[in-house]
Amino acid sequence: MKLLVTCDTGFESVLARELVELSEASIVSVSSGRVFIEVGVDRLIDVLRSRIANNIYNLIAVNENVATLDDVYRVVKGIDFNALIEPNQSFAIRSERMGVHSFTSMDISRVAGQAVIDSYMQSQGVRLKVNLDEPDVEIYVELNGSRLIVALSLTRVSMHIRGYKVFAHPAGLKNTIACAMLRIARWRPGEGLYDPMCGGGTITIEAALQAKGVEVPCIAKKNINWNVMPRLFPSIAKGFEKLCARGVTESERIHVGVDINPVFVEGAVVNAKSAGVDDVTLFVARDSIEFTPKLKELEKEFGTSFTISVFNPPYGYRMKPGALGKLYRRILSVLRDSGFETVVFITSATRISEAILREFHEAEIEKLKVVHGTLPSIVYRLSFLR
Numbered sequence: 001m002k003l004l005v006t007c008d009t010g011f012e013s014v015l016a017r018e019l020v021e022l023s024e025a026s027i028v029s030v031s032s033g034r035v036f037i038e039v040g041v042d043r044l045i046d047v048l049r050s051r052i053a054n055n056i057y058n059l060i061a062v063n064e065n066v067a068t069l070d071d072v073y074r075v076v077k078g079i080d081f082n083a084l085i086e087p088n089q090s091f092a093i094r095s096e097r098m099g100v101h102s103f104t105s106m107d108i109s110r111v112a113g114q115a116v117i118d119s120y121m122q123s124q125g126v127r128l129k130v131n132l133d134e135p136d137v138e139i140y141v142e143l144n145g146s147r148l149i150v151a152l153s154l155t156r157v158s159m160h161i162r163g164y165k166v167f168a169h170p171a172g173l174k175n176t177i178a179c180a181m182l183r184i185a186r187w188r189p190g191e192g193l194y195d196p197m198c199g200g201g202t203i204t205i206e207a208a209l210q211a212k213g214v215e216v217p218c219i220a221k222k223n224i225n226w227n228v229m230p231r232l233f234p235s236i237a238k239g240f241e242k243l244c245a246r247g248v249t250e251s252e253r254i255h256v257g258v259d260i261n262p263v264f265v266e267g268a269v270v271n272a273k274s275a276g277v278d279d280v281t282l283f284v285a286r287d288s289i290e291f292t293p294k295l296k297e298l299e300k301e302f303g304t305s306f307t308i309s310v311f312n313p314p315y316g317y318r319m320k321p322g323a324l325g326k327l328y329r330r331i332l333s334v335l336r337d338s339g340f341e342t343v344v345f346i347t348s349a350t351r352i353s354e355a356i357l358r359e360f361h362e363a364e365i366e367k368l369k370v371v372h373g374t375l376p377s378i379v380y381r382l383s384f385l386r
């Protein structure tokens with residue numbers, strides 16, 4: 001089967017590697033925020049296990065020569081929807097448009113919707129119901145330049161919404177980005193993980209979930225469109241059951257988050273409890289500039305050494321001029337001086353980061369340009385050579 005798997009812009013190569021590892025998928029092509037794959041139907045459950053994917057679509061048609069709304073209508077009308085939509089099911093079109101066209105994405109939705117109704121009427125003699133708020137089936141139509149993609153949404157809501165987040169930090173990181181950063185850090189379950197600016201605990205909790213072997217579909221079950229899944233892919237229900245019935249793996253309290261604001265730390269604790277990882281996480285309300293060297297002193301008690309730090313520092317809004325650079329310099333120095341070997345962080349304050357990082361000659365630095373929300377950002381990976 002052919003799938004379109006989406007992610008936050010810039011993380012495509014990280015997602016592609018994860019998908020190959022999880023499902024032995026072949027990568028067909030990669031574009032901004034999109035990875036097209038070919039995978040066996042029996043491995044669909046493994047694609048859903050992705051921790052970096054936002055949405056997953058089953059490709060129905062791709063046409064490279066679409067210029068007008070008439071072309072959109074013709075391509076969509078030519079699709080046989082019998083196997084995809086039951087006569088009593090409602091549907092909605094979700095469309096996106098990239099490039100220069102003389103019409104809007106709303107026009108695409110309207111025309112494609114009519115084409116689905118006409119196609120179904122012609123083959124089944126039934127007029128399908130449209131339900132824009134809670135459709136049984138969602139058809140995704142994307143026009144990028146002259147390339148039209150028609151796909152069936154297998155996810156209802158982006159998988160970055162994991163469902164356990166009770167407390168929302170005002171500058172919280174998307175869970176999928178947190179997982180992509182853990183991968184960039186080459187952190188592995190069983191290793192200690194330190195987030196010195198943890199906010200609501202996203203990175204620490206996602207690491208802890210991996211350590212316990214808790215799978216994404218099992219904590220984000222509602223995000224999957226179960227109206228289409230079992231009927232089209234009968235093996236999925238069994239695969240899902242098996243995946244989520246697996247007992248959790250034993251782990252240690254070696255996923256540590258620190259925040260200077262006790263309100264955020266309380267939020268992180270609530271989130272960890274809700275995610276079922278409060279037994280393997282530790283959140284501390286402290287200034288991490290002071291706390292980080294102490295963490296290293298406590299390694300014996302933790303029974304692990306902390307060598308990997310992944311975090312998402314403030315980007316400088318509401319900070320005094322000069323304060324952000326000072327904070328970045330101090331946290332990177334204290335992590336280096338405390339023996340951390342790998343430090344990964346994301347920031348949109350790239351000018352300041354670049355200036356500060358010039359002072360860290362001893363580190364090998366890799367950069368990945370990404371978009372965080374709407375902010376052009378960089379994920380930095382520092383390896384301190386020892």
Ligand SMILES: C[S@@+](CC[C@H](N)C(=O)[O-])C[C@H]1O[C@@H](n2cnc3c(N)ncnc32)[C@H](O)[C@@H]1O
Pocket residue numbers: 169171172173174196197198199200201202203258259260261264286287288289311312313314315327
């Ligand atoms: C962008 S937020 C992190 C959000 C977090 N990744 C999440 O998903 O919820 C940055 C956090 O750094 C914290 N912070 C800033 N300076 C700090 C310091 N010196 N020590 C510890 N935390 C600090 C702030 O309180 C803020 O919660």
